[in-house]
Amino acid sequence: MGNYAFYIAAGFAGVLALLFAALLVKRINGVEPGNSKMQEIAAAIHEGAMAFLGRQYKVLIVFVIVLGAIIALVGHFAQSDRPDSLKPATAVAFVIGAFCSVLAGNIGMRVATKANVRTANSARTGGLNKALSVAFSGGSVMGMSVVGLGLVGLVVVILLFPGEYGVINGYALGASSVALFGRVGGGIYTKAADVGADLVGKVEARIPEDDPRNPAVIADNVGDNVGDVAGMGSDLFESFVGSIVAALILGAAIPALNNQGITGAGLIAPLLVAGIGTVASVIGGLFVKVKEGSNPAKALNIGEGIATVLAIVGAFAVCYFIIPQTFTAGDKTFTNMGVFLASIAGLVAGFFIGKVTEYYTSADYAPVKEIAQSCETGAATNIINGVATGMASTAIPIVIIIAAILVAFHFSGLYGIAMAAVGMLCTTGMVVAVDAYGPISDNAGGIAQMSGLDKSVREITDKLDSVGNTTAAIGKGFAIGSAALTALSLFSAFSQSVGLAAIDILRPKVVAGLFIGGMLPFLFSSMTMKAVGRAAGKMIKEVRRQFTMIPGIMEGTGRPEYSKCVDISAKAALKEMIAPSLLAIVVPVVVGVIPFLGKEALGGLLAGTLVTGFLLAIMMSNAGGAWDNAKKYIEEGNHGGKGSLAHSAAVNGDTVGDPFKDTAGPSINILIKLMTIIALVFAPLF
């Protein structure tokens, strides 16, 4: 350790991000929130979202106390003198990690549910650029909160427990636990509301999307915030933190990296790369501006491009000035430029995975066009084509990730793989901002629709939203790619921690682990999708009840009881997330402690989950995104347009894709990372 100034510098990058977020919040609050109808709707969404968070916190607190107590207890009995030993203090770091992630999510969602109505109003009064600016500012608050609090919390933990990696792991586990609630619970919430609203509203009652007569419409809009803002944010918070923690552990294990030149260079580098990436994201965000009539996508791309270039320059500087020019790890010698190349490998991989996702999910390219074409022969051919496209879309991302892994390893060993993950994630602030901008625009459109604003307003928000669809798909690709790299480096840290020199797949117990691990994402996805089905079923019943029981609801004179639907989604989401969550937490521990399986089988298990999880997540996210955009493509007038048979087939595909891309797929990211972190934290037990 040593050289605290550098740690504090990284912490300051986090503080800077938080200050920038505060500035943005002030700016957003300064925007007029529109007429009273708009404000009323926005308030309902805001309250629904905050109510869900409140309810979630009640469960989360119990969860954190129980798991924290277990950690403290196990830490008490299992602790050793090793720096990576689990200790009672791990529970403290765990609580801090959970707290920081919760706080980031709370701030992000609080602001997002204020930015949505202001985006709608800006579209009404100020046009495209103004609307984009508000929506993107809202997203940026989420992004800056994630990286800001992630960094600050981590630096605090490092300074509190210097050199105690077994304690620092707890911070990552805290982040993971919140991500579980955010992604799995949030994913179930959002799709229960969405599917429920669509099936009764659009299909049965034949009223349009975002119609205020639909009792589930507020829940649906709340869901966008719960799933796509808070859930996604907690997911990337976890990846961001997890990748740095893994790099710290692996970096600490290379004496030559820390004992020559700057003390603790191997630990400082990942923190500083993340810190500089954070500053780069702030600067990039300042450049997101669009002229009237031009494409908002271009503005976002410019912002991301600037952030990326600055991050690369920063990573170069860090490696050049901090890392020793040459150092030996094991029996190999590496250079500081090797570490730089490893970081860049991650960054580049993240970019290309995003591009591939765009290719497979945007209506500008052949795959979505083919899917739209297949809608002409009905729902079945649409589904087959979508599934096949999702499956095919795994190939190139696999090659990209492998290339990044091999390059990173070649240039700086296991530490290089961890640095690749850090490199990929260093611009997380920007990625989250671009990603969270989508649901805010989507919400703005919903509010415009529900409050009966002029068509031109909806046109602007639709423009923002359609860009948001693509950025959301890219963000999902990035989220799973970064989850895989993070999990892989945590996996290396795990094997180091349990003292496994090799995990040999010729040994049947490793094969057993590999098979079980490979199966878990299938079982987990099945559980989350069925959970959506059950929760949506409850929603459907309630909406049907209100349609028949509330007088004048269809004529717009009777007011639907929105809050009941919000309540159903929230309750169902929290109940339904229990079983899959337990699966993710219990299985690795059980496999690790069963005598005839043990840590080797656990290693196999983690590898198996990583591989099939990565594949399934990409397949489901991309199939879902492709179906969504094929439907939109048809709605633009192709293959018969709205109301045609092809459109009805496309709606079916879109509905299948909803739980694929917004519940099951992204939840797998959490499964992959959480299981690895659980294994890492409880390593002394195995």
Add this chain to the structure above:
Amino acid sequence: MGNYAFYIAAGFAGVLALLFAALLVKRINGVEPGNSKMQEIAAAIHEGAMAFLGRQYKVLIVFVIVLGAIIALVGHFAQSDRPDSLKPATAVAFVIGAFCSVLAGNIGMRVATKANVRTANSARTGGLNKALSVAFSGGSVMGMSVVGLGLVGLVVVILLFPGEYGVINGYALGASSVALFGRVGGGIYTKAADVGADLVGKVEARIPEDDPRNPAVIADNVGDNVGDVAGMGSDLFESFVGSIVAALILGAAIPALNNQGITGAGLIAPLLVAGIGTVASVIGGLFVKVKEGSNPAKALNIGEGIATVLAIVGAFAVCYFIIPQTFTAGDKTFTNMGVFLASIAGLVAGFFIGKVTEYYTSADYAPVKEIAQSCETGAATNIINGVATGMASTAIPIVIIIAAILVAFHFSGLYGIAMAAVGMLCTTGMVVAVDAYGPISDNAGGIAQMSGLDKSVREITDKLDSVGNTTAAIGKGFAIGSAALTALSLFSAFSQSVGLAAIDILRPKVVAGLFIGGMLPFLFSSMTMKAVGRAAGKMIKEVRRQFTMIPGIMEGTGRPEYSKCVDISAKAALKEMIAPSLLAIVVPVVVGVIPFLGKEALGGLLAGTLVTGFLLAIMMSNAGGAWDNAKKYIEEGNHGGKGSLAHSAAVNGDTVGDPFKDTAGPSINILIKLMTIIALVFAPLF
């Protein structure tokens, strides 16, 4: 080696099976084929099936010559003194393996397309028992040909090249190559015809299934034979042969197993277990009889039960009398009863995987009922539920397979795993018989419908067919389970052959292999499903063309040009199978020879493919089977019955399930095994 008498005894079991098949053929030929209309239709199906085989052979011969030449060439340059070295003679064994599998498929399909019409006629004149007897006899000919020719050919190769395992591997590769054509080509054929016939006939023209006015109806019936009889037979031929070959190689590597007591006991045991299982299948088949009015499923179960019990007794005798009481392998000591337990572990695992498959795909149990229920809210919820059910259905089979692997390994090491595969597959004759009985009954129903026989006939064939649906699902579970165990033992043989003491998943190149391997089944499935889509598209165009161009076709006065549709399916199937086949053959070789990947990465690749392939195959087969039976369940009058909205949703699910369960799912079995055998045969290159 040595002790030829035992090899010859195993060969004689094969001869016995073939003699029994000949007897059955005579019996089937003695049954009246019905009226001239029935004979005419049957002749069209027969000719279509044989025409496809003829066309397939033309491509297959080229394939065999090219791959054989490559093997001979590589063998010429790469051969060494090691017994497992690839040699020019490997090409000879390869050709023999391909020939035996082709012959088995040819006999089986030739007879199946004679048994179908005789089953229909027996149902007309003799009732349920007579019809079952003919259909099952037809299936048994396929079953007995598979195991008979499999054993005889293998014994011939062993006697021609004693002790040269590198040559004997070629036999398995030959079987694999034919299986590729049978399963992938056959799978594309059958579903192109089925989907094409359904979408234009049932959906567009609203004529019933198996209506003679549909030009694709003969192609559809041909497809049942091509895919479900010949394809399935070649798949299990490959597993049957592959499991024995792997056991031979692993057995030969344990000197203590072969040098004390009976010389070559480790090699004799797998052959004899397979031989006794074959005899047990013949005897079990004799007990398949049903009383009028009772359930045909019971009769099949009795036959399988008897075969299984006899096989267990036989395996016990083999292990007791042949294997040394104790022997050491590596640093462990095993017993002959341990080998027996290992074999039984496989047999038991096969049984339970079948039962789990039945649970998830039969309308008697909750999963299919739930799927049928979800049809009430439309196609999308049906699809989501089916996919989720398919995913969940992977969990227990994984646990079963792992249990079998761990038990087998515990009791007799890697040899035990191979013996578990042999144990699972020793009753292949019976499994194939029960499996092939289904499509024959299905065909019989089609012929009854097309030739306008009395409703009571169709009722009998429907009864046989509905049992056949369940047995087909069980057969698919068995096929993938056995593929996994076979591939795993071939994998062990591969690692021995390339001299890998460990394949360490902590090494990035192994991780790279694992990722690529894991991805291949996704890409492969995507390719086969899209192939079905394209081929079905061509079929649809042709059927539409005939509907509009042939005068009087809809009134039944104009005769459809059936052969054109048969031709389209055949051409498309053979064309479309090229790309996925190359993937399976080329990727392992390329990964093996690329310097920065190499044999370690190849090991990871095979493991990755095995894991995700097993999972995807089960998921797709079971989802498809469940959708199929949910549709039938609704057609029985549940949830509104035929013509209801739920039914239309169920039809969509069934159509999605078709390529899942009959093309992509089963084709993965081939991918898993073929890749491993390719790696094993070309091991000297790596």
